[in-house]
Each structure stands twice: as C-alpha cells, then as structure tokens.
Amino acid sequence: MDFIAKIAFKNLFRSKLRTLVSIAAIAFGVMIIVFARGIVLGMIETIYDDHIQFNSGHIKIVTEEYQKRERLLTLNYPVDGFTGEGVGGMMAELEKIEGVEMVIPRLKFGAMVSTEDELVALSGWGVNPGLELAFTDLENDLVEGRMVRPGEREVVMGTALLEKINRQVGDKVTIVYNTAFGSLKGSTFTIVGRIESTLKLLNETVVYLPLDQAQALLEMEEQATELLLVTTNLKTVPRVLPAVRGLLAKAGAGDRYLVLSYRETSDLIPLMDLSRIIFNYIYLLIVLLSCIVVFNTMVMIIRERTKEIGMMTALGMEGKDILQLFAIEGAFMGVAGSLAGAVLGHLVTAYLGKVGFDYGQALSSMDAEILFDTMIYPVASAGNTIFAFVFGVIVVTLACLIPARRAARLEPTMAMRE
Amino acid sequence: MALLELKGVKKIYDQGKIEVPALRGIDLRVGQGEFTTIFGPSGSGKTTLLNLVGCLDKPTAGTIIFDGRKLDDLDKKELAMIRRHSIGFIFQSYNLIPVLTAYENVEFALRLVNKYNPRETRDRVLDILSAVGLEGLAHRRPNELSGGQKQRVAIARALVKEPKLVLADEPSANLDSKTSEEVLAVMAKMNKELGTTFIFSTHDPLVMAYARRLIEIRDGLIAKDQRREQDAVLN
Numbered sequence: 001m002d003f004i005a006k007i008a009f010k011n012l013f014r015s016k017l018r019t020l021v022s023i024a025a026i027a028f029g030v031m032i033i034v035f036a037r038g039i040v041l042g043m044i045e046t047i048y049d050d051h052i053q054f055n056s057g058h059i060k061i062v063t064e065e066y067q068k069r070e071r072l073l074t075l076n077y078p079v080d081g082f083t084g085e086g087v088g089g090m091m092a093e094l095e096k097i098e099g100v101e102m103v104i105p106r107l108k109f110g111a112m113v114s115t116e117d118e119l120v121a122l123s124g125w126g127v128n129p130g131l132e133l134a135f136t137d138l139e140n141d142l143v144e145g146r147m148v149r150p151g152e153r154e155v156v157m158g159t160a161l162l163e164k165i166n167r168q169v170g171d172k173v174t175i176v177y178n179t180a181f182g183s184l185k186g187s188t189f190t191i192v193g194r195i196e197s198t199l200k201l202l203n204e205t206v207v208y209l210p211l212d213q214a215q216a217l218l219e220m221e222e223q224a225t226e227l228l229l230v231t232t233n234l235k236t237v238p239r240v241l242p243a244v245r246g247l248l249a250k251a252g253a254g255d256r257y258l259v260l261s262y263r264e265t266s267d268l269i270p271l272m273d274l275s276r277i278i279f280n281y282i283y284l285l286i287v288l289l290s291c292i293v294v295f296n297t298m299v300m301i302i303r304e305r306t307k308e309i310g311m312m313t314a315l316g317m318e319g320k321d322i323l324q325l326f327a328i329e330g331a332f333m334g335v336a337g338s339l340a341g342a343v344l345g346h347l348v349t350a351y352l353g354k355v356g357f358d359y360g361q362a363l364s365s366m367d368a369e370i371l372f373d374t375m376i377y378p379v380a381s382a383g384n385t386i387f388a389f390v391f392g393v394i395v396v397t398l399a400c401l402i403p404a405r406r407a408a409r410l411e412p413t414m415a416m417r418e
Numbered sequence: 419m420a421l422l423e424l425k426g427v428k429k430i431y432d433q434g435k436i437e438v439p440a441l442r443g444i445d446l447r448v449g450q451g452e453f454t455t456i457f458g459p460s461g462s463g464k465t466t467l468l469n470l471v472g473c474l475d476k477p478t479a480g481t482i483i484f485d486g487r488k489l490d491d492l493d494k495k496e497l498a499m500i501r502r503h504s505i506g507f508i509f510q511s512y513n514l515i516p517v518l519t520a521y522e523n524v525e526f527a528l529r530l531v532n533k534y535n536p537r538e539t540r541d542r543v544l545d546i547l548s549a550v551g552l553e554g555l556a557h558r559r560p561n562e563l564s565g566g567q568k569q570r571v572a573i574a575r576a577l578v579k580e581p582k583l584v585l586a587d588e589p590s591a592n593l594d595s596k597t598s599e600e601v602l603a604v605m606a607k608m609n610k611e612l613g614t615t616f617i618f619s620t621h622d623p624l625v626m627a628y629a630r631r632l633i634e635i636r637d638g639l640i641a642k643d644q645r646r647e648q649d650a651v652l653n
Contacts, residue, residue, distance in 0.1 A: 003525075003526065003529040006522075007515065007517070007518065007526075010517035010518065011517055013517065014516070014517055307511075307513065308513065308515065310513075311507070311509065311513035313474075313498070313501075314472065314474055314501060314507045315501065315502065315507065315526070315527055315530060315575075316498050316499065316501040316502020316503070316527075316530050316531075317498070317502075317530060318494075318495060318498045319494075411475075412474045412475075413469050413474050413475045
C-alpha cells in the first residue's frame with residue numbers, strides 16, 4: 001500500500017501542468033464552497049439574530065388575536081397579566097421559570113410624524129431601555145446621543161427616519177398616534193439618540209420610547225403588546241416552552257395567550273433551513289463540475305498509461321491494486337486542491353466576515369417589516385472549512401474511482417497490445 | 419518433472435464474426451533451467467504462446483501445467499499470484515515506470531512479492547542491479563539511462579524475486595547489436611548462476627545463437643523443436 005501510494009505520488013509530477021490545472025479546478029470549487037457556505041451561514045445567523053432580537057425573543061407571548069393582526073399594530077389585544085391584573089406580576093412569575101433569563105415587554109403602536117409636505121408613518125416601540133440594551137445589539141447601532149430613559153418624554157430613532165422628517169438629535173418631534181380607546185392624540189418628544197442600523201426596520205421605521213411613557217400616552221397602564229422571553233440559550237427553548245404554557249394554564253390564562261418559539265414566528269427561518277439543504281446540493285454540483293476536470297485528467301492518464309497498467313498486471317498486480325493506485329493519485333489531487341481551496345476560501349471569508357458586504361441596494365424595495373439585514377458578514381468557521389475540505393476530498397476521490405475501475409478491469413494482454 | 423507442460427493448447431481469437439486461430443494445438447515440455455527461444459514469422463503465434471505460458475491469457479482448448487499446477491482451473495487472482503511469485507517478464511520496450519528510479523523499478527517487483535523485510539529488499543535489489551552491471555546507476559530514472567541499461571533494469575526487475583520462469587518478448591528488438599549481446603550475456607549468466615528458466619520470443623538471430631533450444635512456430639503449430647548441447651556463443 002505504501003509503495004502504491006509512493007508511485008501514485010510520484011505520478012503527480014509526470015505532467016506538472018496537468019496536475020496543477022486539476023488541483024486548481026478542485027481548489028476553485030472548494031473555495032467557492034467555503035465562501036458560499038460562509039455567506040449562507042452568515043445570512044442565517046443574522047436572520048436568526050435579528051428575528052430573535054427584534055421580533056420574537058426566544059419565546060414570545062402574545063394574545064391570539066394580536067398575533068393575527070400583528071402587522072396592524074393593534075392595541076386592542078394587549079398582554080395585561082394572567083387575568084388582567086397587569087403585566088408586571090406576570091413577568092415576575094415568568095422570570096421564576098428555570099431557564100428563563102429575561103422577560104422583555106414591548107408595547108408596539110402605529111404612529112405618524114408630519115413634515116412640511118407629507119405624513120411619515122412609523123412604528124412606536126415602548127420599551128424597557130435597560131432590558132433592550134442588554135438583549136439586543138442596539139448599543140452598537142446607537143451612533144449618536146443615548147438611549148431613552150424611563151420617565152422621560154424622549155425618543156430614539158434611525159438615521160433614515162430622521163432624514164425623512166428632517167430632524168436631528170436634540171430636536172423636538174411631535175408624534176401623532178391613536179390611543180387604545182381610539183382617540184387621536186399628538187405628543188412632543190425630544191430626540192435623544194440616533195440609530196444607524198443595517199436593518200431597514202430600525203433605520204426607517206422604529207421609534208424607541210420608554211415603556212412607561214408609551215403606556216401613559218396610549219392609556220395602557222401595566223400593559224404591553226408582547227412579552228419576549230430570553231432563555232439561557234436556543235437549546236433550552238423546547239424545555240422552557242411547556243413550563244411557560246403550564247404556568248399560564250395554571251393561572252387560568254392558557255386560552256388567552258399564545259406561547260410561541262422563535263421558529264414559529266418567522267417565515268424566513270424555515271425558508272433558510274430549506275435553503276441550507278438546497279445549497280448543500282449546489283455545493284455538490286460545484287465540486288462535481290470541478291471533478292469533470294479531474295475526471296478528464298484521469299481518463300487521459302489511464303489512456304496514456306495503458307501499456308504500463310498491462311506491465312503492472314503482468315508483474316502480478318491485481319485489479320484492486322491498480323484501482324488503489326489511480327484512486328490514491330486522484331485522492332492526492334483531491335487533498336492538495338481541497339486544502340488549497342479550503343485555506344483560500346477561509347481567508348477570503350474571514351476577510352469579508354470582518355468588513356462585510358452591503359447589498360442594501362438589492363433590498364431597497366423590500367418591506368421594512370421583513371427582518372433582513374442589508375449587510376452580510378460571512379462566517380469563517382473551522383467547521384465550515386473542514387467540511388469543505390473533507391467534502392472536496394471525498395467527491396474527487398469518488399469521481400476518480402470511475403476511470404480507475406476501468407483501468408483495473410483492463411485485460412493485461414489487451415493493455416500490453418496498446 | 420517439467421516446469422512447464424502444454425498439451426493440445428489452442429487459442430482462437432474471436433473478432434466479431436471471424437474466428438482467428440492463433441495457436442492450433444501446441445504440445446510442449448520445458449524443463450527447469452532451460453534457455454529456450456521461440457522464433458517464427460510475425461503472426462505465427464509466438465506472443466500468444468508467451469501470454470498463455472505467462473498466465474496473462476487462457477487457452478481456448480488444451481491444458482497448461484506450470485510447476486505442477488493446472489492453469490485452466492485457476493481464477494484471475496490465482497493467476498496474478500503465479501505471475502507475482504513465479505514468473506518474470508522482460509518486454510521489448512522495457513516498460514519501466516518512468517517516475518521511479520532504476521532501484522525503485524526493481525524494488526517494485528519485490529514489494530509485490532511482499533516476502534522480505536526492508537533491509538533484505540534493499541540488499542536483494544542492490545545485488546541484482548550489481549549482477550546486471552548497473553552498479554552506481556541505481557538512482558537514475560529511465561530517461562537518464564541508455565536502451566541497454568533500461569533493458570538491464572528490466573532484467574533485474576524480472577529476476578529479483580527469483581522466479582522459476584522468465585519470459586522475454588523480443589528483448590533485443592530496440593537495442594543495437596552490441597548492446598543486445600551485452601544484455602543477452604547478462605541473461606545467459608543469470609540462467610547459469612541461478613538456474614532460472616528463460617523462454618524468449620524473437621526474430622533476432624543473435625538471441626537464437628544464445629539459445630540451447632530453438633522452437634520454430636509456424637501458423638500456430640510447432641514446426642521444429644531443436645535442442646543443442648551447447649549454445650553458439652558461450653558454449
């Protein structure tokens with residue numbers, strides 16, 4: 001075996017250019033895989049993060065009616081405790097559940113700001129500032145000023161929204177909204193912070209204000225439109241879900257509220273999971289395309305060495321030894337190409353993972369409600385690189401087995417006659 | 419007991435609708451240590467006979483007994499094992515592996531036998547290279563050797579495993595007469611020293627001059643089988 005491997009290795013240098021072209025083709029395919037997987041992983045990670053941070057938490061508690069009308073930002077179906085006693089007590093009970101680290105209330109409502117020539121629609125989010133900063137990446141996006149403070153009539157909004165309404169940090173803004181009882185009101189706030197986010201929703205639509213202020217203005221004391229539960233990690237969600245449902249049922253609120261995991265509240269996550277499977281087939285296709293070059297090389301090599309194969313058989317080599325010889329030669333090319341491709345792919349992905357790339361232009365017409373980040377940061381993970389390397393080696397070796405089998409089946413007398 | 423015995427061996431090649439008889443019924447016995455030449459015109463069946471004797475092909479009819487074993491009953495793997503351990507081949511165009519050195523080409527045959535430890539392998543390879551006059555050239559690749567030197571490497575490769583039989587198909591065809599003579603002298607020496615049986619297929623009168631037994635084949639049949647007490651060159 002070691003001598004066969006030695007011959008296979010030396011055979012690589014018979015036609016250096018041909019070997020190099022084959023290795024380059026494999027390297028290219030594997031590099032594309034590392035990079036493409038890095039992008040997909042980065043995209044999926046971002047989608048998960050954005051969805052969890054700005055929509056669902058790990059577990060979301062809403063009323064069934066609110067869930068149906070969520071896009072309308074209705075105030076008629078709030079979370080107001082187990083039996084209407086107020087959300088504070090309910091949050092305290094939920095925090096006691098093992099695995100729950102945080103309970104975050106949000107009060108979302110539709111609002112407008114009038115500029116000289118148009119009415120700009122926006123989404124008001126009454127929040128607990130401390131919890132929001134602790135749970136989300138908002139602090140990184142807060143490029144100017146500070147986050148709102150409880151008890152203060154102040155707001156934080158995105159750069160694009162500020163530009164649209166022609167305001168800046170420090171200015172006052174009057175926001176028009178409907179209270180929970182349907183009366184139209186307007187309140188003036190001080191803009192204390194500016195968010196610059198790659199998430200269209202935060203940049204163009206959301207206005208953060210303190211929860212207590214939102215509750216007071218909307219006449220929704222001790223109410224929120226949703227509660228987000230943050231668990232120790234994603235893996236604990238399936239364990240925490242029944243405990244939350246059990247608590248609500250025990251408190252007589254089992255029928256009022258929906259307890260939804262982060263997976264149940266996103267259309268994008270199942271789509272991404274499906275795309276991950278589809279992409280796996282695309283990776284296979286990419287490597288198979290690279291394999292055509294290697295396959296062609298192997299066919300040429302075997303044609304050229306037919307007489308040599310005959311000689312080896314005459315000397316007593318068996319078909320399986322010949323198969324091994326060519327399979328190992330292919331595997332060497334597979335290893336060299338896959339290694340080069342994996343390393344190059346990792347470096348490119350790592351670099352782009354730092355600087356990211358902006359495809360906001362392509363998403364400019366997308367609804368801000370869809371939590372799709374305009375920046376992609378490909379993930380350069382060791383797992384991804386190792387996967388692409390192993391994948392490349394296996395597929396190339398398997399592809400080489402086809403011509404190698406042909407070589408192994410050659411009759412010595414026929415081969416010698418060539 | 420003969421090393422090799424052929425009884426009524428026929429070989430017919432099936433070329434579509436036409437059947438081409440290459441051997442029409444060969445009866446032959448070759449003893450241990452013989453230095454035999456098979457000659458005859460092109461297409462007479464020399465190479466076919468060598469292929470059958472070398473376990474590279476099977477006869478259409480008849481029986482071949484090699485070293486007491488009936489070859490007709492053996493499968494591919496068993497035939498490969500006989501070739502690996504008991505038969506050495508020398509080809510007209512040397513058929514050395516170009517990426518291996520002279521040493522490695524010879525080592526290749528020994529590695530297949532897989533009977534010797536690394537030290538024994540090394541000693542055997544160097545000894546046989548020295549015996550065929552290639553001392554100091556062990557680390558040269560085939561493209562760095564002359565035709566005669568390449569054929570010596572091929573001889574060393576055939577002999578290193580100490581086979582019972584060496585088959586040489588036109589071993590001098592690509593060599594000039596001086597080199598042919600040198601190479602034949604090496605083989606004759608090996609035959610005498612090791613007692614290895616040699617069967618040549620050739621047109622070359624020089625090769626025939628070295629032989630102690632001359633078998634002429636015509637139209638797939640043995641036309642003449644002549645033994646000589648002494649060869650015409652070394653005596």
